Every structure is written in C-alpha cells, then in structure tokens.
Amino acid sequence: MDHQHDDIPGSSTAPRPRDWITTPVTADLLHGALDLESTEHGVLPHRLPSRARAQCADGQLAMVEAQPSGVRLVLRTRATAVELDTLATKTVHQGAPPRPDGVYDLLIDGHLADRASVTGGNVLTVDMTTGSAETRPGPVGTVRFSGLPDRVKDVEIWLPHNEITQLVALRTDTPVEPVPDGGRRVWLHHGSSISHGSDAASPSTTWPALAASLGDVELINLGLGGSALLDAFTARALRDTPADLISIKIGINLVNTDLMRLRAVTPAVHGFLDTIREGHPTTPLLVVSPILCPVHEDTPGPSVPDFSDLGAGKLQFRAAGDPAERAAGKLTLGVIRDELSRIVQQRAVDDPHLHYLDGRDLYGEADFAELPLPDQLHPDAVTHRRIGERFAELAFHTSGPFAAERARDTR
Known part of the structure; x- marks a missing residue:
C-alpha cells in the first residue's frame, strides 16, 4: 500500500483530478473528540469542551487537549485512495533532541494497514526552564494513502496523538459515509x-x-x-x-x-x-x-x-x-x-x-x-x-x- 506526504504552501487548493470527491469533516465522521472548532483553515478537534477550555488559561493544558490522542476519522467507503490535508502544530522543546513528525495510522476493518507522516506545519517552541512558548507558522501538508482494497470497508485514520492537528480537507476517489453505530461499548x-x-x-x-x-x-x-x-x-x-x-x-x-x-x-x-x-x-x-x-x-x-x-x-x-x-x-x-x-x-x-x-x-x-x-x-x-x-x-x-x-x- 502506497502513501505519500507533501507540503502545500499556505492552503489546500493545489489542483486535483476531476474525479476526486471532497467531503466536509463533520462530527459524524470524527470519533474521539468532544468538540470541533471552526478555524480559518478547517476544523480543529478538541478533547475538552469549550466551556472547560474557557476556565483555564494554562498553556500546557491548551496544547495537550488539542493534540488529538484517540481521535480518528471513521469512514465507510469503496475508495482505493484517501487524501487528508492537515495543518499540524509540532512541539519542540528547546535544548531537547528533536521529535520525529507525528504519525497517521490507517486501519482497514480494524486492522493496521499503513502509516505515514506529514512534514511542514506550525512549530511551537517551548522553553522547559522558563515555560515560555513561541509559535512559528508553517504550511499545510497532505497525507495520502493509496492502493486500498476495492471493496466496501471501514477506514479509520488515527490522527497524531502528539501534534495539534487542524483538518483542512478530506478527499477520496469514491464517496464516503459515516459508519453506523455497531453497538460497541x-x-x-x-x-x-x-x-x-x-x-x-x-x-x-x-x-x-x-x-x-x-x-x-x-x-x-x-x-x-x-x-x-x-x-x-x-x-x-x-x-x-x-x-x-x-x-x-x-x-x-x-x-x-x-x-x-x-x-x-x-x-x-x-x-x-x-x-x-x-x-x-x-x-x-x-x-x-x-x-x-x-x-x-x-x-x-x-x-x-x-x-x-x-x-x-x-x-x-x-x-x-x-x-x-x-x-x-x-x-x-x-x-x-x-x-x-x-x-x-x-x-x-x-x-x-x-x-x-x-x-x-x-x-x-x-x-x-x-x-x-x-x-x-x-x-x-x-x-x-x-x-x-x-x-x-x-x-x-x-x-x-x-x-x-x-x-x-x-x-
């Protein structure tokens, strides 16, 4: 199974094949988030509701609750290729060894099928000795999974657990739909x-x-x-x-x-x-x-x-x-x-x-x-x-x- 990741300077408007379908990222496609915030780029999943976020100005909490640990796109589709444009915010601790780029896991019918990363994105630099932080803006990137089996299947894209991730655009080569509730606890x-x-x-x-x-x-x-x-x-x-x-x-x-x-x-x-x-x-x-x-x-x-x-x-x-x-x-x-x-x-x-x-x-x-x-x-x-x-x-x-x-x- 092939995957690819690219940087798209500033936006997700690079030309795409005419037969690609863009699907809005909505709550029924996104599991594991408690809130979705609309941003200038797309949507930002949160793991605490807005009322909770408004009650604490701590920068550490703001960073980690917006890192989408356990948050995943869940789709039912025949698609053989999926693209996701994202704007990541990658955290760098000043003086510490650099961290690798965050990972996107692709699961098909519950089984890990592929894994990829996206370069680019914003960079949040944190000074661990003073607690100060500074953000440098960066470009939107694309993670692309291709060669998926040509049959109806449940596709999950688990977002990086350690990178704030704004979801800019979701594209597939055939339509997608939400996965019905399977009754799991x-x-x-x-x-x-x-x-x-x-x-x-x-x-x-x-x-x-x-x-x-x-x-x-x-x-x-x-x-x-x-x-x-x-x-x-x-x-x-x-x-x-x-x-x-x-x-x-x-x-x-x-x-x-x-x-x-x-x-x-x-x-x-x-x-x-x-x-x-x-x-x-x-x-x-x-x-x-x-x-x-x-x-x-x-x-x-x-x-x-x-x-x-x-x-x-x-x-x-x-x-x-x-x-x-x-x-x-x-x-x-x-x-x-x-x-x-x-x-x-x-x-x-x-x-x-x-x-x-x-x-x-x-x-x-x-x-x-x-x-x-x-x-x-x-x-x-x-x-x-x-x-x-x-x-x-x-x-x-x-x-x-x-x-x-x-x-x-x-x-």
Missing part, C-alpha cells in the same frame, strides 16, 4: 501523559488504544499530558460525556507538578468522583493509581529536566523534592496510591460499581528491570503495548470491572 478514559501516549510509536498503539482494541470498545481518550490534576472542569467533561465504562488514572501529575498537599488531594478526589457520579451514577468506574516510577516513589516533586545526557541525545527527568517533606504533606507516588486505595475502599461500601487498580499491576518493579523508563517518567513503545495488554486482561476479562457481563448488570 464506549470507554471514557482520563489520565496523564502516559495515557495521552507519550513516547508511544503511533496513535493506535498508545496503551489506551491498544487496550480498547483488545476490549472491543470505542475509546474516548482524555489523557492530558501534564494535566491530570483533578480539575473540576475535567470532571464535568467526564460527567457530561455519554459512556458505558469510565476510568481515571491519576497521581503522577499531582506529584511531578508539586501542585497539592495531601490535605487538598483527599477532598479533591472525592469531589472529582462525586461529579462523575452525577452523570454516571451506576457506570463501572475504575480508579487507577500510577505505574511504577522510581524517581517519585518516595521522593516528592516537582519533576525537573535533567540535561546531563543531552550530548548523547537523551533528555531525562529527576525529582527535585526532599523525601523529608512528606511529613509536611508533600506527595509521593506511595502516598498517592495509599490514599486512592483508601478512598475507593471507603466509597465502594455505597458504590458497588466503583473499583480500584494498582498501577504497579500494569508496570511494576520486574517490568522496570526489563524495560526501564527511558527518561525516568514515560514508557517506550514496547512498554505501552505491555501496559495496554495488561489493562485489557485486568479490566475487560470476565472477572474484571469492565467485563461485558458486569456492565450489563448496571443497565
């Missing part, structure tokens, strides 16, 4: 950069995407890099989004931002869960604590960049807190896990559909010995697969909280 997940997909190989191979495929569910991924901070607007987004299954993976960002003390965390977790339950009173709800992260197991945050191996092309992170500060309420992953477990156990007395999963069951000490975290915080592509497979086994298996048999009992 909807899994709504919230988490940190690991859930977002940091250092995964591609958008359909982040651990939530892999787990969703293994569990045969429709994914809505609200993994927000650096931003799983118990924000009330995120809880309301979870509350207001239709879902059959919900999970929240929280803890690491509370430690590595050094945002809260234990006194604030406990009522914030209760409030977050209370808000979700307002919209989903009996939906299976799984609270997942952090995976193993040795630098923060017993040492509080914040996390700070470690440039000592930058000459070898490696950016790492270290914990800048003092373990003695735990006595004053500073958070570590050990403290967070104990408190999350206690809260869930307390609430489960009156909420039988609330469950807890220790993140070290997804990635623990033996895994770290075999597959260490390359930057001390984020798993690599192989580890994403392991975490996804473990989550699917623990959550979707017949004895898990997301098993189909259990979910039917809640309806």
Whole structure:
C-alpha cells in the first residue's frame, strides 16, 4: 500500500483530478473528540469542551487537549485512495533532541494497514526552564494513502496523538459515509501523559488504544499530558460525556507538578468522583493509581529536566523534592496510591460499581528491570503495548470491572 506526504504552501487548493470527491469533516465522521472548532483553515478537534477550555488559561493544558490522542476519522467507503490535508502544530522543546513528525495510522476493518507522516506545519517552541512558548507558522501538508482494497470497508485514520492537528480537507476517489453505530461499548478514559501516549510509536498503539482494541470498545481518550490534576472542569467533561465504562488514572501529575498537599488531594478526589457520579451514577468506574516510577516513589516533586545526557541525545527527568517533606504533606507516588486505595475502599461500601487498580499491576518493579523508563517518567513503545495488554486482561476479562457481563448488570 502506497502513501505519500507533501507540503502545500499556505492552503489546500493545489489542483486535483476531476474525479476526486471532497467531503466536509463533520462530527459524524470524527470519533474521539468532544468538540470541533471552526478555524480559518478547517476544523480543529478538541478533547475538552469549550466551556472547560474557557476556565483555564494554562498553556500546557491548551496544547495537550488539542493534540488529538484517540481521535480518528471513521469512514465507510469503496475508495482505493484517501487524501487528508492537515495543518499540524509540532512541539519542540528547546535544548531537547528533536521529535520525529507525528504519525497517521490507517486501519482497514480494524486492522493496521499503513502509516505515514506529514512534514511542514506550525512549530511551537517551548522553553522547559522558563515555560515560555513561541509559535512559528508553517504550511499545510497532505497525507495520502493509496492502493486500498476495492471493496466496501471501514477506514479509520488515527490522527497524531502528539501534534495539534487542524483538518483542512478530506478527499477520496469514491464517496464516503459515516459508519453506523455497531453497538460497541464506549470507554471514557482520563489520565496523564502516559495515557495521552507519550513516547508511544503511533496513535493506535498508545496503551489506551491498544487496550480498547483488545476490549472491543470505542475509546474516548482524555489523557492530558501534564494535566491530570483533578480539575473540576475535567470532571464535568467526564460527567457530561455519554459512556458505558469510565476510568481515571491519576497521581503522577499531582506529584511531578508539586501542585497539592495531601490535605487538598483527599477532598479533591472525592469531589472529582462525586461529579462523575452525577452523570454516571451506576457506570463501572475504575480508579487507577500510577505505574511504577522510581524517581517519585518516595521522593516528592516537582519533576525537573535533567540535561546531563543531552550530548548523547537523551533528555531525562529527576525529582527535585526532599523525601523529608512528606511529613509536611508533600506527595509521593506511595502516598498517592495509599490514599486512592483508601478512598475507593471507603466509597465502594455505597458504590458497588466503583473499583480500584494498582498501577504497579500494569508496570511494576520486574517490568522496570526489563524495560526501564527511558527518561525516568514515560514508557517506550514496547512498554505501552505491555501496559495496554495488561489493562485489557485486568479490566475487560470476565472477572474484571469492565467485563461485558458486569456492565450489563448496571443497565
């Protein structure tokens, strides 16, 4: 199967064959987004609704919620060729090794068939030492997949999980239509950069995407890099989004931002869960604590960049807190896990559909010995697969909280 990517200076108006069909990108073709914003170039998928975005001016949150992790175009068509014009915003961390271009995954009838990238686009340069950011504009690009089988099929184009992506134009050589609802359950997940997909190989191979495929569910991924901070607007987004299954993976960002003390965390977790339950009173709800992260197991945050191996092309992170500060309420992953477990156990007395999963069951000490975290915080592509497979086994298996048999009992 052939693919191609080009830059189209400034717009998507380059001449096309007369028999190509342009189809507007509308909500019924786009899965995994909570909002679509019309821009001067096209449409920008968002993973938080506009009301939530208006309540927080944090640049990190604005960047990551507009990176379309888990968002995909889903089409039913006989097309043998598909083109998508996009305007990416690629993030560059000043002083860090350059990141590869974001990846578009093409799935046909649920199976990965091709993969491509688009060059060009805007460039957002972030200074990790000061937090300042500057955007340099760039051109629209095109990703083109050809040689698709000439039959009616379901085509999914998973957008890059780590690039803000404006959708400018969709073209095919035969008509497309939305894929009817197949009755699959909807899994709504919230988490940190690991859930977002940091250092995964591609958008359909982040651990939530892999787990969703293994569990045969429709994914809505609200993994927000650096931003799983118990924000009330995120809880309301979870509350207001239709879902059959919900999970929240929280803890690491509370430690590595050094945002809260234990006194604030406990009522914030209760409030977050209370808000979700307002919209989903009996939906299976799984609270997942952090995976193993040795630098923060017993040492509080914040996390700070470690440039000592930058000459070898490696950016790492270290914990800048003092373990003695735990006595004053500073958070570590050990403290967070104990408190999350206690809260869930307390609430489960009156909420039988609330469950807890220790993140070290997804990635623990033996895994770290075999597959260490390359930057001390984020798993690599192989580890994403392991975490996804473990989550699917623990959550979707017949004895898990997301098993189909259990979910039917809640309806």
